[in-house]
Each structure stands twice: as C-alpha cells, then as structure tokens.
Amino acid sequence: MSLYYSFTKWTVTPPTPRTWTGIGNYTDAFTNIFFRRAAVTSIVMTVTAVVLSVLLGTLIALLLDRKFFGQGFVRTLILTPFLIMPVVAGLVWKNQMFSAAFGVLNWVLNQVGIESIEFATKYPRWAIVGVLVWQWTPFMMLIILAGLQGQSSSVLEAAKVDGASPRATFFQITLPHLRPYIELGVLLGSIYLIQVFDHIFVMTGGGPQSTNIPLFVYQRSIGGGWRFGSASAFSIVVVVATIILATFGLRVLSGLLEGEEA
Amino acid sequence: MSQGKTGPVVGQRTIGGYLLSLLAWVVGLLFFFPVFWMVLSGFKTEPDANGPPKMFFEPTTEQFSEVTSATSGLLSAGQAFANSFWAVSVSTIAVMILAIPAAYSLSIKPIGKWKDVLFFFISTKFLPIVAAILPLWIIAKELGWLNTRIVLMVLYTAMNLPLAIWMLRSFFAEVPKELIEAAQIDGAKLWGQITSVILPIVAPGIAATALLCVIFAWNEFFLAVQLSPSSGGATVPIWVTGNVTSRGNFLAKLSAASTLATLPVIIAGWLAQKRMIRGLAMGAIK
Structure with a gap:
C-alpha cells in the first residue's frame, strides 16, 4: 500500500485528488536536502x-x-x-x-x-x-x-x-x-x-x-505536512535500507541457531 | 549463574579487587542516579525542583495528588491509565493465545520447514514501523479506529507477536523429549501431555514472555501518538508528555507523573530480569 501511495501525489489536508506521479517522489527523496540530512542523522x-x-x-x-x-x-x-x-x-x-x-x-x-x-x-x-x-x-x-x-x-x-x-x-x-x-x-x-x-x-x-527518518516522515505526514505521497516514498527508501540490514541480521541469528537440533 | 562459577577470578581479595568492586558500585549508582533523581523530584515542591539541585528538602506528596486529579478538557491520569491497561492487557492475552500454539508447533512437534517459519516471523520485526505508519493510519481512519483503544490493541498484538514466539520457542525447546515420551507411554493423550507435562515446565517462561509484552506495550509511544493521541485512546506515555507545559513550572509535577508511569514496569523488570534478557535476545541466549 505504501508502495502504491509512494508513486502518487497526495495531500490529505487540503484534500487533493490522488494523481499518479511515477517516480517523481523518489527523485525528490534523493534530492531533498532535508531527507538526506535526516538519513545522515539516522545513521x-x-x-x-x-x-x-x-x-x-x-x-x-x-x-x-x-x-x-x-x-x-x-x-x-x-x-x-x-x-x-x-x-x-x-x-x-x-x-x-x-x-x-x-x-x-x-x-x-x-x-x-x-x-x-x-x-x-x-x-x-x-x-x-x-x-x-x-x-x-x-x-x-x-x-x-x-x-x-x-x-x-x-x-x-x-x-x-x-x-x-x-x-x-x-x-x-x-x-x-x-x-x-x-x-x-x-x-x-x-x-x-x-x-x-x-x-x-x-x-x-x-x-x-x-531529525532522523522516523521523525521526518512523521513531520511530513501525520505531524502536520499531510503529504502522504512523498512521505510514502521516504518510507520505501527506509524499507530498502532495512532489507539490507535484515539480510545481515538473519545471517547472524541463523548462526546462533546452528547446532540446535530440531 | 555466577555463584556456581569455579573459573579463575582475577584479583579477588587484593587491593585491586576491592577497587574493581568499588568501581562496579560507582558505575551502578551513576546509572541509577537519573532514575533516583526523578523519583526524588516527584516529592519536591515546584520551587524546590526548579532551583539549584537539592538533595534535602521537605518531602511532599502534593505533586502526586495534583497530577492524578482530573482537569476538565485535558487527558486525565485515570483515563490514560485505563486506556493503557486495556490496550496492554488485551494485546498481551491475544499474543499469548496466538504464540503458545505457534511455539509448540515450532519446537516440540516441529512442523516442516520450521526454521523458515521462524525466520519469517522475525523478519517482520526488522521492518521499521515508520515505513508502515501511513497505510496503518489510512486503514485505521477508514475503519473509524483512530483515537480508540482498539487500534492499539490490534497493533500491540502484532508488534509483540514475533518476539513472543521466538522467546516461547526457546523455553519450549528445553522440555526434555524423554518426559513427553514417558507420558505418551503412560497413555497420556495430547491434551494430557500439554497440561501435565509441558505447561508446568514452561510456566515461568510463559510468565516472563507475557511480562515482556506488557513492558513493550506499556512503554510504546510512536504508534500511540500517531494513531490515538486524544483522550479516547491516549495511553500513559502521552499523558506523561502532557505534563510539560509552557505555562509555569512543571518539573516536580512531571517527575511525579513519570514516577507513576515507570514504576510498574521497573518493578516487573527487576523481578524477571534473568528470563527477560533471554527473551530480548530472542531466545538465542540460554
């Protein structure tokens, strides 16, 4: 769902019809200085x-x-x-x-x-x-x-x-x-x-x-910005980053489970 | 654990050993100090709390009665504690109902591909909630669940479930297979095996798991503030932040409120510390 919204331009207040913007929000995400700063802060x-x-x-x-x-x-x-x-x-x-x-x-x-x-x-x-x-x-x-x-x-x-x-x-x-x-x-x-x-x-x-990423997404959406489309794009970027972290994480965990019999 | 340890303990009963023990005490007290200070400030008057740090003062319970008394138009302590109580207890019970059978089928009678199932559960925990918050908000809005206890009950259940399954699985895995087999030979049916053999052994583990779910749900703020910030569903953490005002002094009142909000969890955590850490480590540590 988040993925779908991330391709749209959608502001809840004032309510505007959802329009398809393709990857626009993503190019925004990578060029937006505030988002980059939030990412750096998070890291x-x-x-x-x-x-x-x-x-x-x-x-x-x-x-x-x-x-x-x-x-x-x-x-x-x-x-x-x-x-x-x-x-x-x-x-x-x-x-x-x-x-x-x-x-x-x-x-x-x-x-x-x-x-x-x-x-x-x-x-x-x-x-x-x-x-x-x-x-x-x-x-x-x-x-x-x-x-x-x-x-x-x-x-x-x-x-x-x-x-x-x-x-x-x-x-x-x-x-x-x-x-x-x-x-x-x-x-x-x-x-x-x-x-x-x-x-x-x-x-x-x-x-x-x-401002780290969770706070940034909050400010953009529920916390007052209500720009759900671009906020969704930001969260998708987070998900991709997390998947990389999780792959590493699952390997660590399965290493710990090694040697335990079923 | 360490009581039975026979390994070499370097420097014990020497001057260096005493210094290290002293250092451990100092570190312990330093870590505890902010908590101690918070509780202390809760018993101060506002002028005492809003001044140079003071160790000795005339204690008063005035702030405690003030923060718990209701002011119209604001979230009252009673309301927040009731909301938290319902969200926490319903979600914890739901987690246990779902997690106990799941843990059973992942350890005692492992289903096929049990490892994959286990990793699927935990992978849901790797996703930052922030990535899901917008769809959740929209779903909650469509269902009319914003600012209700229901939304928190459902989400806290989902939030704690993976951890609970992992933790319970590690407790279940410790039940000796021989005991179950012996019960089988004695003619115990599945239900009999569960109630008379397995449950008594894992009961402390179940209690610790439930406690951990309670702690996480009780302390949760992100979901609560986004999905149910007003009095219909606002929980204790939201009530605590509500004691920060721009009008006048609030430090003593804030400390009193913080003390009330954290005390239940601190005591629960102290009582279950050893089992709890195992749960937090997702059962990976014995």
Whole structure:
C-alpha cells in the first residue's frame, strides 16, 4: 500500500485528488536536502549509540563478572535505565540532567568551574545519543554478561596452567567466545535504534541536528505536512535500507541457531 | 549463574579487587542516579525542583495528588491509565493465545520447514514501523479506529507477536523429549501431555514472555501518538508528555507523573530480569 501511495501525489489536508506521479517522489527523496540530512542523522545516531553502548556494556559486563559484595544488586541498578519508558527517559534527561538552569550535570560542571551548557539545544544530536547510550548500555551489558558466564571454566583454567597472562587470555579466548554475543547485541541494537522516535520527539521535537527518518516522515505526514505521497516514498527508501540490514541480521541469528537440533 | 562459577577470578581479595568492586558500585549508582533523581523530584515542591539541585528538602506528596486529579478538557491520569491497561492487557492475552500454539508447533512437534517459519516471523520485526505508519493510519481512519483503544490493541498484538514466539520457542525447546515420551507411554493423550507435562515446565517462561509484552506495550509511544493521541485512546506515555507545559513550572509535577508511569514496569523488570534478557535476545541466549 505504501508502495502504491509512494508513486502518487497526495495531500490529505487540503484534500487533493490522488494523481499518479511515477517516480517523481523518489527523485525528490534523493534530492531533498532535508531527507538526506535526516538519513545522515539516522545513521550517525544509530552507529554511535550502538558502538558506545556495546563498548560500555562490555566493560561493565567484565566488571560485573566477578564475585563481590552486592553483585546482584549492582546489576539490578544498572538494568533499570533499560526499563524506563523512552518518553520519560528523554524528559528526565532534558529537564533535570542537561538543563542549563537546574540540570544536575551542569551543576557538577559549575562545581569544577565550567560554565553551564544547554546540552539539548546546543548539541541536540549528542544529547540524544547520550540518553540512548544510557538506556541501551544495560541491555548490551546483560547480553555480554550472559556470554561471559557461559564460558567454560576448564578452558580458562587450562590457559592459566599453560601460563597465559590475563591479557592474552582475554584477547585470545574470551573475546572470540564473546563474538556471537556482541554480534547479537549490535544487531538488536541497530534494529531498535534506527527506529528511535520517542526520545527525539520529547527532547528537541526535531531540530536541524536531530531529525532522523522516523521523525521526518512523521513531520511530513501525520505531524502536520499531510503529504502522504512523498512521505510514502521516504518510507520505501527506509524499507530498502532495512532489507539490507535484515539480510545481515538473519545471517547472524541463523548462526546462533546452528547446532540446535530440531 | 555466577555463584556456581569455579573459573579463575582475577584479583579477588587484593587491593585491586576491592577497587574493581568499588568501581562496579560507582558505575551502578551513576546509572541509577537519573532514575533516583526523578523519583526524588516527584516529592519536591515546584520551587524546590526548579532551583539549584537539592538533595534535602521537605518531602511532599502534593505533586502526586495534583497530577492524578482530573482537569476538565485535558487527558486525565485515570483515563490514560485505563486506556493503557486495556490496550496492554488485551494485546498481551491475544499474543499469548496466538504464540503458545505457534511455539509448540515450532519446537516440540516441529512442523516442516520450521526454521523458515521462524525466520519469517522475525523478519517482520526488522521492518521499521515508520515505513508502515501511513497505510496503518489510512486503514485505521477508514475503519473509524483512530483515537480508540482498539487500534492499539490490534497493533500491540502484532508488534509483540514475533518476539513472543521466538522467546516461547526457546523455553519450549528445553522440555526434555524423554518426559513427553514417558507420558505418551503412560497413555497420556495430547491434551494430557500439554497440561501435565509441558505447561508446568514452561510456566515461568510463559510468565516472563507475557511480562515482556506488557513492558513493550506499556512503554510504546510512536504508534500511540500517531494513531490515538486524544483522550479516547491516549495511553500513559502521552499523558506523561502532557505534563510539560509552557505555562509555569512543571518539573516536580512531571517527575511525579513519570514516577507513576515507570514504576510498574521497573518493578516487573527487576523481578524477571534473568528470563527477560533471554527473551530480548530472542531466545538465542540460554
């Protein structure tokens, strides 16, 4: 359906008859500077947020994969951001952490002698990436922790007996073992983060730096533009891009299912 | 899990070990801090919340009663929670009714080409909702479903179904085949096998799956704001954003509303964290 609309010129308000425009909307999509900017924003946000949360998640997982007092409690604390409603996460960070006037982050900066910065308006893209990383690091951490705890202890002991340094053990045994888990984290993170809408909607409402594709399509159609034809073309472009991502994704998943008997 | 671990734990009971434990605690508290601050601010008065950060103040529940009291013309808390409750519970029940038989036929008695079927289910999850939102909006409009709970019930069911099937399948796959065979030899019919052997084993898995569906549906905002933004079907996330106003101070009220909106999910998530992560990883992690 979306495919059909994408070949038409159709504005809902004011209502105009649907007319066939062929590939016009597509040439528009590729020449439209705002769409290209939204695409760049989508890619930059997704890639940085996924990379940062996987890195942080791995480090924290390594930190938690030891026995210490309150291990379960600390894991629960770190898990919490992931459970927060995305809308709430965006609002809390914008108004209570990033805010120049009353934000806790700026209060800390002031204590060390740096002037307040209104993060959400000055660096909208990075402010949003920050919140995304805060919400997704726990997820990555849990996946990688599950991987770490699935390591066979006999292999690690053998390495120790053979005199391998902790460093060598990590890079030559642990990291290769974690690879499928990291792949899974990257895959799931990308699927969810490419669709991010809520955080941006409540934090900036889509300024020049922070409009990604979902928000852009929304602004063009239901959010006020009501140009369903061209908005459909934009979404078809997204679908094609996603199919490429999904092909890669399905391969990762089927790799994980290998060896499991029917 | 880690309790039974016998592998070498580097640096334990040394100074370095204590420092690492301390670091873990610091990281944990830092990650939790914004949530703590949100709950704290909910108990502040507006002047306290709209000032330099304050740790100590006279707590008040004034904001909680204010955000939950209805103002005419606006979406009331009661209405939003009722909408969310219905959309979430109906969709979760529908998902379970559809997903349990599907998971059964993909694991215990695998149908032909079960892997292909499984991948077909999950491939629907790869499509960004934004690509489907316009047709959905048009269909909903034609059916007269815009701004109703029904549209969200249907879409949340569709949204959670693939994940639920994957998650349940991995729980079903763990039922030992020998148990089912033994029940068969004892003369148990299909229904008897299901109720007396399979269900007791997978019950915790089913509970965790349902919980995850509840969490996703409860937190969902994109579909809700596009398809049912006004009071007939508006859900809790929409109500939360409604507490941001351009008139006067709203931080304490917003914090109170956010606390009410997130608390059920946080508690549910804490209780089911281990099984939940397995579901999120689509059953790929044991």
